Amino acid sequence: MSKELVDLVVDMREEEAVKLAEKLLEEGAEPLGLLDDCREALGIIGDRFAAGECFVPELILAGEMLRQIGALVKPRIEASGEGAQEKIGKIVFGTVEGDIHDIAKDIVVFMLDINGFDVMDLGVDVPAAKFVEAVKEFKPQVVGLSGFLTLAYDPMKNTVQALKDAGLRDDVKIMIGGGQMDDNVAAYAKADAYGKDAMAAVNLSKGWIGVK
Amino acid sequence: MPKPENFDKLTPDQKRQARLEAWVNHEGIEFTDPAAEKGYKERAQLFADVFQMKKPKRLPVAIATGFFPFLYAGYSCKDAMYDTDKLGKAMKKFHADFMPDTAASAGLYVPGKVLEILDYKLYHWPGHGVPENTSYQCAEAEFMKPDEYQAYLDDPTDFFIRTYLPRVMGALEPWKELPPFTDLLELPFIPWGMLPFGLPHIQETLKKLMEAGRLSLEFAGKIEEIDNDIITSLGLPKYQGGFSKAPYDVIADTMRGTRAIMLDTFRKRKEIMAAAERNIPFMTRMPYGAYSWGGPPTAFFPLHKGADGFLSPKDFKELYWPSFKAVMLNLIKDGMIPFLFVEGSYNQRLDIITDPDIPAGSTIWYFDKTDMAEVRKHLQGYACFAGNFPSSLLAAGTVDQVKDGVKKLIDTCAGDGGYYVVNGAVLDEATPENLHAYVDTAKEYGVY
Structure with a gap:
């Protein structure tokens, strides 16, 4: 473990963080240990985000640092044949039909992934039938519906209804989020909850799956 | 008054x-x-x-x-x-x-036809990238690259004409070949500045602009009528x-x-x-x-x-x-x-x-x-x-x-x-x- 790496990532010092990771690897550091450091840093950043002390740009840059350090680490893990992190639950996630907004969705998927969930990301403009298919195949505990527009209200409602019609509604908890969503829309769409940001999505999912 | x-x-x-x-x-x-x-x-x-x-x-x-x-x-x-x-x-x-x-x-x-002629890429609009019953939506991309800030700072209008517009409007893509208009300084340079406008694919961009312009003018007239009727x-x-x-x-x-x-x-x-x-x-x-x-x-x-x-x-x-x-x-x-x-x-x-x-x-x-x-x-x-x-x-x-x-x-x-x-x-x-x-x-x- 490198406290220095954790601090650099938390402090958004991208160049230094990546350089240090390179150096540590050259010196023979445990590749998976570096990923653990990144996860620890991301945990701190996530808490700060939830507390309103850091913001979306920090999440995006943190993702970018993780991607770069991940790329350094990956060949060494593959060479040593070590396994990946164990997942705590499965989530199907997507932006609903008619809506092509992906930035918020990508951040939520990223934070869910960092927090140990196995996320199937269906992308944007996802028809209800595709959610149904994915739930059948992937068997998630949670479904996340993202949407930015007021015109996403009905597609959200239709997606929840389609899951019900397919007999899958009781198998999953459904959360919604995005630009013009709120508790009114969650009630309208018959979802289980509205989450105001990425950390809310993480906490909702952990709560439902029973992870502390 | x-x-x-x-x-x-x-x-x-x-x-x-x-x-x-x-x-x-x-x-x-x-x-x-x-x-x-x-x-x-x-x-x-x-x-x-x-x-x-x-x-x-x-x-x-x-x-x-x-x-x-x-x-x-x-x-x-x-x-x-x-x-x-x-x-x-x-x-x-x-x-x-x-x-x-x-x-x-x-x-x-905005008239969808005009956007189609220009092959406008910053937005998707109903029936064109998003369903017919959805509002237009922004489809952001890096139309300016991270290393191009200086070029923009040097001359924003030139950057728009020769770099930004050719990327954001497919119809104007050939404009990336145009020389800067600030080259049209003195008599000897005029023909070289004009030369690109003789090339068929550049002329094609002008035809598209004229058609987009014609439709936009028509649209503006109609909008004025609609708005005035509501106001009056x-x-x-x-x-x-x-x-x-x-x-x-x-x-x-x-x-x-x-x-x-x-x-x-x-x-x-x-x-x-x-x-x-x-x-x-x-x-x-x-x-x-x-x-x-x-x-x-x-x-x-x-x-x-x-x-x-x-x-x-x-x-x-x-x-x-x-x-x-x-x-x-x-x-x-x-x-x-x-x-x-x-x-x-x-x-x-x-x-x-x-x-x-x-x-x-x-x-x-x-x-x-x-x-x-x-x-x-x-x-x-x-x-x-x-x-x-x-x-x-x-x-x-x-x-x-x-x-x-x-x-x-x-x-x-x-x-x-x-x-x-x-x-x-x-x-x-x-x-x-x-x-x-x-x-x-x-x-x-x-x-x-």
Whole structure:
């Protein structure tokens, strides 16, 4: 473990963080240990985000640092044949039909992934039938519906209804989020909850799956 | 009333006053009947009063419209952008049936054919990248690359002509081969500057521009007809005049995209600040394109990438606010009123936007999702404010919830004036009953 790496990532010092990771690897550091450091840093950043002390740009840059350090680490893990992190639950996630907004969705998927969930990301403009298919195949505990527009209200409602019609509604908890969503829309769409940001999505999912 | 001859010598307050009076007194509008004229004048006066933080006779109520008028009329979103007859019918029916205190322009619904000819890539629109019953949506990309800030700073217009436009409009892609127009300096260089315009694929771009121009001119004529009919027969004033953007948003929305600009806030801070500053004169000039004397003297700014969450308060103050404030001050000096639409929320910005350098009563702040009790605490006595009736309630609430919501909002905000009622996000979806309840409750309950 490198406290220095954790601090650099938390402090958004991208160049230094990546350089240090390179150096540590050259010196023979445990590749998976570096990923653990990144996860620890991301945990701190996530808490700060939830507390309103850091913001979306920090999440995006943190993702970018993780991607770069991940790329350094990956060949060494593959060479040593070590396994990946164990997942705590499965989530199907997507932006609903008619809506092509992906930035918020990508951040939520990223934070869910960092927090140990196995996320199937269906992308944007996802028809209800595709959610149904994915739930059948992937068997998630949670479904996340993202949407930015007021015109996403009905597609959200239709997606929840389609899951019900397919007999899958009781198998999953459904959360919604995005630009013009709120508790009114969650009630309208018959979802289980509205989450105001990425950390809310993480906490909702952990709560439902029973992870502390 | 005509523009005063000594306009240039007036103070900013006097200029604003003169522009507002000219608007209320509807220079150049011929109404279909006296009732419409009276209605127009009364409504415009209500807004002129609240814009200047006075107590109006009653609270004016506006509906920020997206594609609702078309869905309400039984048309599709695509119709709005491809069929000007349906566009006109839907806009008229919407205004006549709901009678908000202000008219929305049909010009918001851009002709899809023009966008098709240009192969415009920054947006998807109904039937073209998104379903026919969905509003147009931004499809951001890095139309300016991270290493191109300097080229933009050196010559923004040249960058637009030869780099940005060829990327954002497929039809103008060949323009990336054009020489800079600043090469047309002296006699010997003229033919070399003209040569590209002899090449068939460059000539093709000009043909496309001419066709896009022809359709746009036709569209503009139709829009004028539609808007005038609503104004003159229903007596509803427009209250949005010109259009502009915060200089940071030009880089963030138009050129770099959300993800890229967020990384730039760490990697390219100086460049962002310099580019935002470079945009000040362009964004100051822009609102005048759609303004003429007697029109609403407001410059509408949809504000995007400075919202809570998108930047830290510190970065908002350093990267977003200075150039934006400079544009506002330029307009305020000339008696124009910056009309600031805060999309998302500004709960963490209220201390910053109540900047003592911006004179009281010279701006309008329209909020989407900001806490209105806090807004009142900060802005009352400083600027006109409005907004945050939840669009979700209009779509998914009951009539009683809507009525209660409007009353509660008015109780929270009305104070002694300087406030009007409007929904937060532009409206695509609502039930007609809810929208009637919204307008009627605001009119009935919003009396002082």
